[in-house]
Amino acid sequence: xxxxxxxxxxxxxxxxxxxxxxxxxxxxxxxxxxxxxxxxxxxxxxxxxxxxxxxxxxxxxxxxxxxxxxxxxxxxxxxxxxxxxxxxxxxxxxxxxxxxxxxxxxxxxxxxxxxxxxxxxxxxxxxxxxxxxxxxxxxxxxxxxxxxxxxxxxxxxxxxxxxxxxxxxxxxxxxxxxxxxxxxxxxxxxxxxxxxxxxxxxxxxxxxxxxxxxxxxxxxxxxxxx
Amino acid sequence: xxxxxxxxxxxxxxxxxxxxxxxxxxxxxxxxxxxxxxxxxxxxxxxxxxxxxxxxxxxxxxxxxxxxxxxxxxxxxxxxxxxxxxxxxxxxxxxxxxxxxxxxxxxxxxxxxxxxxxxxxxxxxxxxxxxxxxxxxxxxxxxxxxxxxxxxxxxxxxxxxxxxxxxxxxxxxxxxxxxxxxxxxxxxxxxxxxxxxxxxxxxxxxxxxxxxxxxxxxxxxxxxxxxxxxxxxxxxxxxxxxxxxxxxxxxxxxxxxxxxxxxxxxxxxxxxxxxxxxxxxxxxxxxxxxxxxxxxxxxxxxxxxxxxxxxxxxxxxxxxxxxxxxxxxxxxxxxxxxxxxxxxxxxxxxxxxxxxxxxxxxxxxxxxxxxxxxxxxxxxx
Numbered sequence: 001x002x003x004x005x006x007x008x009x010x011x012x013x014x015x016x017x018x019x020x021x022x023x024x025x026x027x028x029x030x031x032x033x034x035x036x037x038x039x040x041x042x043x044x045x046x047x048x049x050x051x052x053x054x055x056x057x058x059x060x061x062x063x064x065x066x067x068x069x070x071x072x073x074x075x076x077x078x079x080x081x082x083x084x085x086x087x088x089x090x091x092x093x094x095x096x097x098x099x100x101x102x103x104x105x106x107x108x109x110x111x112x113x114x115x116x117x118x119x120x121x122x123x124x125x126x127x128x129x130x131x132x133x134x135x136x137x138x139x140x141x142x143x144x145x146x147x148x149x150x151x152x153x154x155x156x157x158x159x160x161x162x163x164x165x166x167x168x169x170x171x172x173x174x175x176x177x178x179x180x181x182x183x184x185x186x187x188x189x190x191x192x193x194x195x196x197x198x199x200x201x202x203x204x205x206x207x208x209x210x211x212x213x214x215x216x217x218x219x220x221x222x223x224x225x226x
Numbered sequence: 227x228x229x230x231x232x233x234x235x236x237x238x239x240x241x242x243x244x245x246x247x248x249x250x251x252x253x254x255x256x257x258x259x260x261x262x263x264x265x266x267x268x269x270x271x272x273x274x275x276x277x278x279x280x281x282x283x284x285x286x287x288x289x290x291x292x293x294x295x296x297x298x299x300x301x302x303x304x305x306x307x308x309x310x311x312x313x314x315x316x317x318x319x320x321x322x323x324x325x326x327x328x329x330x331x332x333x334x335x336x337x338x339x340x341x342x343x344x345x346x347x348x349x350x351x352x353x354x355x356x357x358x359x360x361x362x363x364x365x366x367x368x369x370x371x372x373x374x375x376x377x378x379x380x381x382x383x384x385x386x387x388x389x390x391x392x393x394x395x396x397x398x399x400x401x402x403x404x405x406x407x408x409x410x411x412x413x414x415x416x417x418x419x420x421x422x423x424x425x426x427x428x429x430x431x432x433x434x435x436x437x438x439x440x441x442x443x444x445x446x447x448x449x450x451x452x453x454x455x456x457x458x459x460x461x462x463x464x465x466x467x468x469x470x471x472x473x474x475x476x477x478x479x480x481x482x483x484x485x486x487x488x489x490x491x492x493x494x495x496x497x498x499x500x501x502x503x504x505x506x507x508x509x510x511x512x513x514x515x516x517x518x519x520x521x522x523x524x525x526x527x528x529x530x531x532x533x534x535x536x537x538x539x540x541x542x543x544x545x546x547x548x549x550x551x552x553x554x555x556x557x558x559x560x561x562x563x564x565x566x567x568x569x570x571x572x573x574x575x576x577x578x579x580x581x582x583x584x585x586x587x588x589x590x591x592x593x594x595x596x597x598x599x600x601x602x603x604x605x606x607x
Contacts, residue, residue: 058518058600079522086520093604097515101236111519113230158519 003070005165005198006032006055011064013050024050026221028064032166037192038200039212046218048202052168055200056089057081069165086114090159092188094171096151098143104130104154105139111162129157133187149180156187160197167191169201173208185211229521229529237509238533244501245537251497252541252583253548255490260549260576262483264568265557269479272564276409277466279441280312281354284451285433287461290471292326296430297460299323304456310443311436314353320437322347322354325422327432331393333381340380342393343414346422354437358411363387363402366417370401374412376563379556391415394425410469413563435465491583498587502534506595513595514603523596530595534588535581542580546573 011028014021024047032038042048053059055066057073066073068088076084090111091097098107108129112122130136133153143151152172159167169188173181189211191197201212209215217224238245284305286295302323305311311319325346333340345351352358352365366372371391378384390397398417406412423429438447444464451462506513513526553568 053601056518058604082517082520082522085518091515091518093515095511097511097518097604099233099512099515101240102230102233106230106232110230110516114520 002034004031005034005036005069006030006200007067008055009065011051011054011066012062013047013054013059014062023221025054025061028221028223030216030223032198032200034165034198035192035196036198037189037211037213039209039215040200040202040218041204041206041209041215042218044204047221048218049170051218052170052200052202055166056091056168057085083114086111086162088165090162090164090167092152092155092159092167092169092172094174096143096148096155096175098151098154098158100143103140103142104135104146104157107143107154108139108157108161111158115162125161126157129161130154132190133157147180148176149183152176152180152184153187156184156191160191160195165198167197167199169199171202171204173203173205181205181208229516229525231532234529234533234536237505238537241505241508244505248494248498248501248537248587249541249544251494252538252580253545255487255494255583256542256545256576256580257548258490258545259483259487259579260546260568260572261552261566262487263480263575264549264552264566264572266477266480266483267569267572268564268566269557270477271567272408272410272412273469273472274466275407276411276469277464278355278357278437279464279466280438280444281465282436282438282444282447282451282462283433283465283468284436284457284460284462285468286459287452288459292324292433292468293328296432297434299429299431301431301457301460302434304454305434305436305451305460308436308447308450308454310438310440310447310450312439314350318350320350320354322351322435322437323419323431323433324351324435325419325428325430325432327422327426327428329393329426333392338382342380344393344422345411345414345416346419347416348419351416351435354435355406355411357407357409358404359406360402360404363400366401368418368421369399371398371415371417372402372404373400374414374416374563375403375405376412376556376565377415379563380413394422396425408564410563487579491579494583495587498534498537498583499591502530502588502591503594506530506591510598510603510606513598514600514606517598517600518604527592527596530592531585531588534592535584538580538584538587539577541583542577545580546576549573549576 008028008030011025013025014023028051040048050059054061055068057076060074105126108126109122112125127136130139133156135150135153138146138150146154173184176184185208188199192199203209285292286297289295302321306319306321311321313319327344328341329344330339330341332338361375363372373385385400385403387400387402389400391400438444448462451457451460516526550568552566555566557564557566
């Protein structure tokens with residue numbers, strides 16, 4: 001049996017506010033296999049985004065270890081973290097987080113600029129990614145010229161253009177109408193089923209959770225398989 | 227690869243008003259800096275160009291300037307026969323006795339106060355100062371004057387040959403206008419030495435300028451004059467050395483110019499920094515996103531410094547261009563008449579100052595952005 005892609009053991013995370021300790025995650029154990037589409041639900045403040053951030057090495061755990069594709073993430077040196085994230089993690093944010101002064105093409109190309117790909121190779125990757133999300137005719141549009149759903153599709157294209165090991169989606173449909181949300185979720189499902197991408201999606205939306213192949217709940221810092 | 231340059235440029239264009247304001251501020255700073263540097267350098271050049279390598283000035287040794295202190299005219303009887311002095315075709319030693327005076331006059335319908343620098347000469351002066359050339363008219367005779375080409379600036383009017391100019395006890399007819407290779411003589415009025423004595427009830431002379439057979443004889447000649455017991459009040463120095471000592475005045479202008487430029491640059495740096503901080507605050511989430519995508523703190527810092535430098539380069543270019551407006555402008559400052567010349571070297575120094583402003587204006591905000599925690603940046607609305 002292949003090793004899990006993500007392996008989290010005894011993870012704790014606390015914050016300190018005015019010297020008061022706030023425990024966000026307590027003794028989290030989680031294994032995610034390659035090709036899974038995990039839906040993570042929980043009330044506001046339950047630590048869902050914090051868990052995603054720790055997997056992505058954007059935040060550090062207070063205790064515990066995280067292995068992603070066999071690499072102990074919290075042991076990676078600060079100066080190598082950017083490169084590791086670029087190669088292994090794709091992000092989809094609730095508010096899309098596209099760079100407003102760059103076109104759709106240029107936004108999707110951004111993570112590729114950190115690789116060794118030639119200009120021609122980057123072009124091929126970007127055009128393919130935008131074709132997959134159905135926006136090949138909008139590649140020269142700026143985010144302000146796109147609808148919310150289109151912006152999120154560009155963000156999705158940016159998230160998988162480097163062929164990362166995992167795609168992390170934090171409330172990807174939180175800012176969309178129901179029709180656009182469905183389009184986005186279907187796209188994510190396509191990435192999972194057709195391209196075998198591993199996805200971990202945080203959501204409040206029970207309908208969105210239905211698209212996941214595995215559903216988890218985060219309650220008061222504890223993870224429950226639902 | 228760094229963050230694309232187009233991201234920096236487009237981000238600047240996205241905030242046109244604040245970008246324009248910084249550019250305007252920097253361009254004003256650079257314009258003033260370049261103008262001040264050019265003014266000081268032009269003044270210095272005019273002073274330094276006034277000296278000839280084979281001329282020696284003999285003046286009263288107790289004063290630093292020929293304006294103060296006199297020599298008895300009978301020193302000529304000794305000086306003319308000193309060894310090493312060049313002779314003209316008639317065998318006359320090229321020794322120019324001169325009387326130097328500075329007077330103010332009231333000129334024009336509004337009684338504008340003008341300081342005149344007047345030099346009383348003999349015909350030998352034109353052989354001792356071969357760089358003095360008539361542009362129009364001729365050399366003066368008794369009762370006439372010639373004026374340097376910078377003088378019209380002082381009076382605020384053009385003069386023609388035959389015009390009259392009032393100073394001293396009478397009106398003086400202008401016989402000609404001269405130039406002098408950019409030297410300080412171009413701000414003077416030259417007239418016959420005896421006329422000047424009569425006009426202002428002066429006696430004796432202010433200085434003697436001597437042309438030597440060769441510049442190599444300068445040291446020996448100066449030593450001869452300074453140690454000659456028959457010239458107890460006389461002190462000799464090379465003409466270049468004399469005007470170099472006057473150039474210390476230009477050093478004062480240069481220092482003042484630098485102080486003003488530094489203070490203004492600091493203002494531009496802080497102003498630019500303030501706007502960069504505001505820009506970064508507005509782009510916090512963008513910065514967090516770029517970090518999440520894998521761009522490092524160094525990438526962020528470099529991108530922001532590039533933005534700051536780009537603004538500064540544009541401001542510096544505009545400022546240098548604006549300073550060209552003073553190129554050729556004539557001034558008479560601290561007894562030195564000169565035209566301001568904006569040289570490539572001065573423009574380059576302005577450009578360097580603009581880079582300095584750009585770099586330090588972007589450094590602290592850039593560091594602050596580079597050190598942002600990704601989690602907090604992504605949460606920023």
